[in-house]
Amino acid sequence: MADSPVPSASPWVIADRNVGTFRFWFVGQRWEWSDEVARMHGYEPGAVVPTTELLLSHKHPDDRQHVQDLLDHALHLGGSFSSRHRFIDTGGKVHTVIVLGDRMLDAAGTVVGTEGYYIDLTDTFAQTRRQALNDSLPELFEARAAIEQAKGALMVVYGINSDAAFELLMWRSQHTNTKLRALAAQVVAELATIDSQRDDLRRQFDHLLLTAHTRIRAVGGE
Known part of the structure; x- marks a missing residue:
């Protein structure tokens, strides 16, 4: 399973050129990028072989050490x-x-790398933030508890900070044309459906986050 070609962003997840997938094998530090991730970096699919050196060369100078530290941590501890x-x-x-990674396992269940999503917020974040903060302040105030709970869940599951969690929620809100408070409330309502004892907790949460908007009306959301 881990050696199959890296897929494009799953069609049931989102039809979005700003979302792509990656895989990183610890042994040999081998990378695979989906076509979307290659294009994000300015390359035609198949034009380059991604390497750790190439990846780091593209990082913003102020963020390069941060990413290097994350990679070193994953390599030494075998995590995501x-x-x-x-x-x-x-x-x-x-x-x-925002890069969301999960452990990649071989057929024996051994962690051999990390795989996940690249979510490019460049062209969407400023507009989403203006809409959320200017057009929906009363809504955000009323829904603050649900939004904070949803943010907290994202922070724990993905290991990201509060700002990144809020951006992730806003990205899903915009790209699914769903009100932020309704999306946050749905995510919180479905947290109990996740089995925390299973090894694929991150994948369960991926599915919840990326499909929650489809179930809002069914349970009385907006």
């Missing part, structure tokens, strides 16, 4: 990593991304 950081594509454009 998630991060909010910036990179610079081949054309010089600065991208702000």
Whole structure:
């Protein structure tokens, strides 16, 4: 399973050119990028072989050490990593991304690397933030508890900070045309459906977060 070709972002997740997938094998530090991730960096699919050196060369100078530290941590402890950081594509454009990684297992259940999503917020975050803060302040005030709970869940599961968790919620809100408070409330309502004893907790939460908007009306949401 771990050696199959890296997929494009799963169609049931989201049809979005700003979302791509990656895999990173610890042995040999071998990378695979989906077509979307290659294009984010300014390359045509298959034009380059991604390496740790290439990846780090694209990172914003102020964020490069942070990403290096995350990779070192994953390599030494055999874990996954998630991060909010910036990179610079081949054309010089600065991208702000959230990278959500999970452990990658071989057939025997041994951790052999990490795999997950690149979510490029560059073209969507400013607009989403303006909409959330300017158009929906009363809504945000009323829904603060649910939003804070949803943010807390994202912070724990993905190991990201409060700002990144809020950006992730806003990204899903915009790209699914769902009100932020309704989405947050749905995520919180479904937390009890996740089995924390299973090894695939992160994948369970991925599915919850990326499909929650489809179940809002069914349970009395907006």
